[in-house]
Amino acid sequence: MILLRLCFLRNAFGRSFLILAAVFALSSCAAIGRPPLQAEVSGLLAAGDVGGAAGKIVSSQARYGSGNDVLFQLDRALILQMAGRYKESILAFEKAKQRTEELYTRSILNELSTWAVNDARAPYRPSAYERAFMNVFQSFNYILTEAPAEALVEARDLDAKFPLGGKGDLRKTRGFEDNGFARFVSGILYEAAGETGSGDALIAYKQALELYDAYYAGQYVPRVLQESLLRLAAASGDTDLAAYRSRFSGARADSASGKAVVYLLESAGFSPVKESGSIPIPVQMDLVAQVAFPFFVKQEYAARSSRLVFVRAGGVAWNIPSELGVDIEDLALRDMEARKAAVIAKALLRPAFKYMIEANQKDVIEKRSGSLAAGIFGILSSVYNIYTEQADVRSWQSLPAQVRVARALVEPGHYRVRVDGLDRSGTVVSSSDKGERDFVAGKIYFIVTRTLR
């Protein structure tokens, strides 16, 4: 009732107060900071309680906030995958993909509200690198449910999303590179499906090489990719074979004849967390604005490397070390770096925009209602500015910091398999038992795992 009365006030202060209260109420609807449930779930994961995190995330979407449905589905999908609930994880990834597509169309009112309040007013739109990982981790789900044909669909979808050489080419449009690892996984999937004759596997490996070269300026290509390029180029008589032989002289393209091939795809740690930095700026005696900007904070994890261990009956063991497939931590930082200019520009312009309106309104109030009313309005505006001007700190937090890869040629037979996580000094800090497995010559197997420590 009080608000309604104020609405019809001729008094400039009353009207301004009402507008301020309305925008304040609007801003309180938007999640400021990370969704509370995401913080809780991340805490449980960091403590290694995957079951608890999965139980929590399936129970309530509301606590992620209405504009965060993609973020919710992404976290939900990855946590359910960790918990071994693959079918539910598949559904969550599909929902995330579909919603991301729908978010292509931006609401003008919503965009305007990001200028009046903050960026968290806009629905969460995944970064390009996060979109690529939707396909990568969805393909892991299909590998884990032994649906290789569906895993290949993810590889094709990735290709359709990010056509190399086309207008959507991330190397040209985003300043940071599309990740070669996603293409590398596509190549492995094509090869595992026996689609080497069509050239799909070799093409994917070549694209992966191109992207790794763009990202690491030619300084890093995973050894497994080098070997795959040599192997497939030799098998198909590809014209690039000589160049690969000279560049990857240290790599061996051992024949898999009579052996089983075992791939390790190990996700480790957690991607960095976005935090909000802010600087209050006094613009008048009684009017304070604030500039807020997001920045990433890396998350500590112990297992900095790993190895895939095979133990035969009688205890004879051998292992193969994994290598870096993708450094998601670095990718996230580079992505933010690429967008920094736009984020900072908006972070500066928005307070200026708010200040212009507030200063103008303050003058009107002062003229009509006196300096006391103007002073009160100034204080309320300052509180509003400091409360609402928060950086958008939302990100796909359950993503790992790294994905590591290994390829082992294994003598056919019965093995107990485990993945050991090693710290910087090479001490084993985690060990994940992958059970007993029978490996048959000529077949390709996958060990997909997540190391949380």
Next chain:
Amino acid sequence: MKRISVVSVAVLMLALAGCSTQVVRKDVGEFTDLSGRWNDSDARLVAEEMVRECVDGQWVSRFNKEKGRDPVVIVGTVVNRSHEHINADVFIQDLEMALVNAGKVRFVASKTERGEVREERLDQQQNAAVPTRAQMISETGADFMLQGSINSVKDEVKGQYAIMFQSNLELVDLTTNEKVWIGQKKIKKLVKRSQYSL
């Protein structure tokens, strides 16, 4: 004041209308294309058209002439080579229905369906009255197998994309491996999305 009330009521009603769930029943024969993805209408359309082409082919009359009976067909695998997760079973069922309805070929149960039928037949040998038992080793063998794939090409430029789904079907003679019929059907869709809405 009066004007404000009328506007307020109208806005409120619009808002409420936007929140309500609406269910509209559609005829299954009606084409619905919401997202540009492969859907039930595509599966049915492709199955009907391709089977029509298939059974109108020369191979049927040639077979009739040679064997003096209708050919027996089994539907094999339809491989999804597209960039979308397509439920191939829906397409296979549409193919089977179109084949049966065409009335020019006979049609036998697929590999997975046969398992259950065989189990029942075996069970009948022990439990059903003799005159009612289905006979063992009396299955009708297929003369031809229908196999195929669904492929897709997507071309995307800001705000709009074209998707082409290409379905390939082949009818293979089970005795000779000869491909007696090859069919192809393409569906092209253009999806436009506006960058901004109110």
